[in-house]
Amino acid sequence: MPLEVGQSRIEPVDATPAALFLSETRNQLRDAVLKIEHCLGQLTDAELALTDPLRPNSVQTQLLHVAGNVRQWIIVPLTSGDDHRDRAAEFTPRPALPRAELWAEFTQTLAEADTALAAFPPERLAQPILVQGFVTTYLGAIYDSTAHLVGHMQQIVLLTRQLRGDAYRFQWTPPSSK
Secondary structure, eight states: OOOOTTOOOOOOSSOSHHHHHHHHHHHHHHHHHHHHHHHHTTSOHHHHTOOBTTBOSOHHHHHHHHHHHHIIIIIHHHHTOOOOOOHHHHTSOOOOOOHHHHHHHHHHHHHHHHHHHHHSOGGGTTSEEEETTEEEEHHHHHHHHHHHHHHHHHHHHHHHHHHHGGGOOOSOOOSSOO
């Protein structure tokens, strides 16, 4: 983690719908990490922690928050780990964290999620679990957290585009309109 440009997507050996769900989830998480990394490459250290009335949650806050969510909703349930999340602390105003520290924490969490997903038996996806006081299934928890991460990734892209304006560099553009 993260997936390098040009690296192939994860494909399951077992092509059951459950195995395909797990492999596609891993691909979605990796794609989100690449897009976030692309945006961080366009932001200054100060911009990572920037907030204002129109942008109350900085990129830094979003990375800390989504790492907490992925840990609580994917890593802990799939590995039977202990949940020590302090969600409120993720939103506590703080000075800018060193970029390398912030990125290392985020990517380490996503790498742990990738490992947990790779090892998880697909046949257990329908089993019920309790996460953050909600009764769901493993599939529901994974799906919810992945969608949550992608939503915050889109916010980070939007914030980056707002801050860069016309200087924003797209990660990819289609070679033609077709």
